[in-house]
Amino acid sequence: MEGRSLQNRTGNPLPGRPSEATNLADILERVLDKGIVIAGDIQINLLDIELLTIKLRLLIASVDRAREMGINWWESDSSLQSLGSGDGGNGARQLEQENRELRERLERLEHALGVGSESQKGSKK
Amino acid sequence: MTDELARWAAARGPALRARAEEEAVAVLRDALVAAALDERGSPQAAEQRPEPREPEAEHEPGELLWAYCVLSAESPHPVHQPGVAPAGTVEPIEAAGLTALVSRVPRAEFGEQPLRRNLNDLTWLERVARAHESVLERTLEESTIVPLRLCTLYESDEGVRDMLTREAPALLGALELLAGREEWSVKVLVDPARLAEEARSRSDQVKALEGELAGRGGGGAYMLRRRLERQVREQADSLARELAGQVHAQFEERSLDAVTRQPQNRELSGHEGDMLLNSAYLVERERVSELQDLATRLEQDHRALGARIELSGPWPPYNFVPAGTAAVP
Numbered sequence: 001m002e003g004r005s006l007q008n009r010t011g012n013p014l015p016g017r018p019s020e021a022t023n024l025a026d027i028l029e030r031v032l033d034k035g036i037v038i039a040g041d042i043q044i045n046l047l048d049i050e051l052l053t054i055k056l057r058l059l060i061a062s063v064d065r066a067r068e069m070g071i072n073w074w075e076s077d078s079s080l081q082s083l084g085s086g087d088g089g090n091g092a093r094q095l096e097q098e099n100r101e102l103r104e105r106l107e108r109l110e111h112a113l114g115v116g117s118e119s120q121k122g123s124k125k
Numbered sequence: 126m127t128d129e130l131a132r133w134a135a136a137r138g139p140a141l142r143a144r145a146e147e148e149a150v151a152v153l154r155d156a157l158v159a160a161a162l163d164e165r166g167s168p169q170a171a172e173q174r175p176e177p178r179e180p181e182a183e184h185e186p187g188e189l190l191w192a193y194c195v196l197s198a199e200s201p202h203p204v205h206q207p208g209v210a211p212a213g214t215v216e217p218i219e220a221a222g223l224t225a226l227v228s229r230v231p232r233a234e235f236g237e238q239p240l241r242r243n244l245n246d247l248t249w250l251e252r253v254a255r256a257h258e259s260v261l262e263r264t265l266e267e268s269t270i271v272p273l274r275l276c277t278l279y280e281s282d283e284g285v286r287d288m289l290t291r292e293a294p295a296l297l298g299a300l301e302l303l304a305g306r307e308e309w310s311v312k313v314l315v316d317p318a319r320l321a322e323e324a325r326s327r328s329d330q331v332k333a334l335e336g337e338l339a340g341r342g343g344g345g346a347y348m349l350r351r352r353l354e355r356q357v358r359e360q361a362d363s364l365a366r367e368l369a370g371q372v373h374a375q376f377e378e379r380s381l382d383a384v385t386r387q388p389q390n391r392e393l394s395g396h397e398g399d400m401l402l403n404s405a406y407l408v409e410r411e412r413v414s415e416l417q418d419l420a421t422r423l424e425q426d427h428r429a430l431g432a433r434i435e436l437s438g439p440w441p442p443y444n445f446v447p448a449g450t451a452a453v454p
Contacts, residue, residue, distance in 0.1 A: 022258070024251055025394035026310070026437075029386060031254045034443035035274035036299065038292055042189060042237050042278035046244070 188213075189235050190227040190279040193260045193272075194441070195289070195296050198224045200268035209256040210234065220286040221293040226264060227285055235278060244276075261441040271299045272441040299446050305410050306381065308445055309438030311420070312389075313372050313402035315365060316431030320399070323429050324360035331356050364430065369401040372423055372434060379415050380406035384444040398431065405444040413439075 032046055191209050196202060198219050205214045208228030217224045233239060243249045257275055264270050279285045289296070325331050334353040338346060377383040388400035408416060420436040427434075 022255075023389075023394045023396075024254075025389040027254050027258045028250075029389070030272075030440070030443040031257055031275045034446075035272040035441075036195075036295075036446040037274050038192075038277055038288060040192070040277045040288075041280040041284045042235075042240070042276075044237060044240055044244075044276045044278070046274070046276060 187232045188229045189232050190218075190282065190285055191230045191235065192277045192279065192285060192288075193226045193228075193257060194264060194270040195223055195225050195273065195300075196264065196268045196270045197300055198222050200224070202226060202268060203263045203266075206260060206263055207256065208260060209253045215260055218282055218285045218289075220289040223289045223293060223296055225285050225289055226260060227279070228260075230278075240276065240278075258441070265439065265441050269300055269304045270441060271296055271303070271446050272443050295447060303407075303442050303445065306407050306442070306445075307410055307413060307439035308405055308407055308442040309413065309416055309436060310405050310440055311372065311376055311402060312396070312400060312404075312433075312435040312437075313369055314396055314398040314400050314433045314435065315368070315427075316398045317361075319429070319431035320361045320364060321357055324364050325357050327364070328356065328360045331360060365399070365401050368427060368430065368432065373402055373404055375419055375423065376404070376406050376416065379412055379419065380408045382407040382445055386444075398433070405440070407442065407445040 191213075193208075193215065199222075202217060202224065203215070208215050208230070210228065210230040212231065213229035215226050215228050218227055219225075234243065243253075254275060261270060261272050279288065331353065334349060334356060338349045338353060341349060373383070373385065383404060383406050385402070385404040388403050389396065391397075391400075394400075406416070416436060420434045424432060424434045
């Protein structure tokens with residue numbers, strides 16, 4: 001049933017392309033973030049895995065350029081918002097949160113390294 | 126001299142610090158992306174990570190069941206195909222008129238602790254994600270399926286049967302909704318240089334600025350050039366927005382349901398140009414050829430922008446199953 005196989009109309013002209021040819025981003029954005037969630041005996045919340053989410057958000061999403069152009073539909077995609085944040089909020093808020101976390105992390109790192117200092121505390125714009 | 130330096134430092138300090146901080150965040154981000162991509166390329170890199178291994182988890186004995194998807198017990202499914210772990214091929218487990226496709230996986234690799242670690246290894250994750258996807262795609266060739274999210278794991282056959290029985294109403298509902306329908310994905314990509322070129326040629330304001338600029342030199346010309354650049358950028362962005370909106374609307378019109386996703390990162394997807402749209406559509410099987418014609422037509426219509434309309438499918442209907450009955454723990 002050749003015609004029923006997943007095919008890329010452009011990019012990869014081979015019908016029923018081997019899965020290695022499929023863009024990894026296409027697969028990860030589906031298998032990690034979509035698909036029915038049913039309780040298993042082993043409970044893993046994919047979104048709790050810190051390193052995974054940080055990496056994937058960086059890898060899958062190149063949001064800034066799109067937002068610059070005023071394209072932001074995904075911000076109303078409720079299932080997407082569960083990525084990392086749990087209960088809704090919008091994409092911008094998530095990014096702010098992420099930004100804040102990165103800053104805090106940076107401060108901790110600086111602190112540990114003995115660079116940076118007290119001025120971090122009160123002087124957020 | 127020292128005083129002056131001190132004053133300068135006091136005045137400029139906060140701004141410099143803020144800038145350094147921004148740069149550091151950017152560097153950190155790049156380093157994370159680079160590390161993630163590296164790991165994917167070379168398995169040894171993953172081995173070298175300083176994370177402590179957990180020896181007791183390494184030796185967890187026994188097996189677990191990894192579940193891929195659910196289909197009607199009457200629907201055909203492929204047999205003996207490889208699963209996410211080399212040892213176990215895909216097998217069916219039936220209950221409540223439903224079949225779950227599962228494969229046996231070693232607890233030492235897929236138990237809770239090792240799984241957490243492995244999920245952070247992009248090489249491992251890629252292999253497993255592709256294997257999971259591949260089982261779904263093969264099954265989809267013959268049957269309507271409900272795809273399960275990655276890492277749906279059970280202790281025993283009994284656990285899988287319990288799940289099927291417990292979730293039967295939701296699963297049967299989803300299967301009914303998806304029967305005879307397909308998920309197709311659309312991406313719109315443009316060549317930013319051609320987009321800017323087109324924006325330049327279409328805008329009267331841009332032309333006026335260019336005319337003005339032709340007769341000028343010095344500082345005035347610099348300011349004008351800046352204004353011109355901004356004007357071209359704004360015009361290009363508005364063209365991009367319009368194109369993405371138009372394409373989405375036309376596909377949506379021919380579909381039962383539509384989902385828009387974030388544009389993908391070039392480093393992972395390897396695409397060329399700017400991705401303006403990344404969306405999925407649930408469509409009646411008979412109308413798929415309409416989507417194909419539409420993609421071809423739209424691409425021709427927007428040739429001037431270097432636009433590519435990439436239509437792919439049918440995908441396992443990840444984007445059109447209910448979010449699930451289990452709250453993620």
